[in-house]
Amino acid sequence: AQSVAQPEDQVNVAEGNPLTVKCTYSVSGNPYLFWYVQYPNRGLQFLLKYITGDNLVKGSYGFEAEFNKSQTSFHLKKPSALVSDSALYFCAVSFTGGGNKLTFGTGTQLKVEL
Amino acid sequence: GAGVSQSPSNKVTEKGKDVELRCDPISGHTALYWYRQSLGQGLEFLIYFQGNSAPDKSGLPSDRFSAERTGGSVSTLTIQRTQQEDSAVYLCASSSGPTRSSYEQYFGPGTRLTVT
Secondary structure (H helix, E strand, C coil): CCEEECCCCEEEEECCCCEEECCEEECCCCEEEEEEEECCCCCEEEEEEECCCCCEEECHHHCEEEEECCCCEEEEEECCCCHHHCEEEEEEEEECCCCCCCEECCCEEEEEEC | CCCCEEECCEEEECCCCCEEEEEECCCCCCEEEEEEEECCCEEEEEEEEECCCCCECCCCCCCCEEEEECCCCCEEEEECCCCHHHCEEEEEEEECCCCCCCCCCEECCCEEEEEC
């Protein structure tokens, strides 16, 4: 079975500082990893994905994520946080042979303060 | 272009009633998914349609839940004899491409279902 862990319920960071939102995963095949963001009363918005190739992937709004196979991690990062980045972030995984359904982590609330 | 749309945006129903939730995927997307988001269970997969293939129903929590997709486009999720534990936000998503799980899914705004 596949699973995703987001160990932090909430991350607080000052505007202008770098941010990291952690994600680890467990799958039985090659993983496909995704990050989504959810603003209040909105659906999920796709940020970025790792399928294969370069371990550092870049996505929307200046976000990037690093795939680390040995640590089974896919942490989300941004060099300089903005107050407007405050939202709920979800990591998700699917894998080859596992069907197309996504398994999500429990979400991390990011709060960026002035 | 237009994204995934869902209706209604909010639905309040009495326990024991049936409800229907509608999803219009992005035009041309062959895959359609339903998920449920609730405080206690987080985001859960419910059902997945891909083209004319038999749907993957492995996430449906009980036989009170069913879904259909007509003409390869619009989908309806039906919950019969609703229970209070069915209260949640029901999210629909679609993706392009064949049966490859590497394609990102695009989500609608959701339907908030409240069972009283």
